Amino acid sequence: MNEKAFQDYYPDDFARCYGCGRLNEHGLHVKSYWDGDESVCTFRPKPYHTAIPGYVYGGLIASLIDCHCTGTASAAAYRAEGREMGSDPPRRFVTASLHVDYLRPTPIDAVLEVRARVKEIKGRKIVVTATLSAAGEICARGELVAVQVPEHLG
Numbered sequence: 001m002n003e004k005a006f007q008d009y010y011p012d013d014f015a016r017c018y019g020c021g022r023l024n025e026h027g028l029h030v031k032s033y034w035d036g037d038e039s040v041c042t043f044r045p046k047p048y049h050t051a052i053p054g055y056v057y058g059g060l061i062a063s064l065i066d067c068h069c070t071g072t073a074s075a076a077a078y079r080a081e082g083r084e085m086g087s088d089p090p091r092r093f094v095t096a097s098l099h100v101d102y103l104r105p106t107p108i109d110a111v112l113e114v115r116a117r118v119k120e121i122k123g124r125k126i127v128v129t130a131t132l133s134a135a136g137e138i139c140a141r142g143e144l145v146a147v148q149v150p151e152h153l154g
Contacts, residue, residue: 005031006039006071009086014149019067030064032071032116039072039116045108056106056134065130065142066098068114073126073146076118093126093146100142110134124148 015023020030032041051057077091116130132140
């Protein structure tokens with residue numbers, strides 16, 4: 001993709017997250033983009049993301065949903081304000097609550113796709129729902145409550 005991911009707009013102080021921080025050399029480097037009213041990211045698990053042979057560790061699934069949804073919350077805040085991502089003041093969100101339902105084992109040899117939708121925007125809180133799929137099969141669903149980081153912490 002030629003466009004910048006949501007996470008590429010994060011200020012350097014907020015770009016160190018293990019899941020989505022571009023400045024974390026050991027991180028997952030989650031990259032999220034708009035696809036109409038949904039956001040999407042893809043991720044190819046590595047062999048060390050194994051739970052049992054052939055299947056992805058559930059913590060990775062939760063991390064992908066978490067970082068994709070907080071990125072979606074950030075992008076949605078800019079959209080709601082009619083502003084371009086990266087404009088000041090920055091909008092960065094953290095997780096207040098994460099719920100994940102594991103629906104079926106997730107194969108480790110497939111590209112994982114996370115799709116999310118904004119369910120609610122209310123003040124500094126944004127609720128995002130997501131699905132994680134492998135080979136066209138939904139393997140997990142999640143809902144995240146994201147809260148905006150106060151400006152004095154950035």
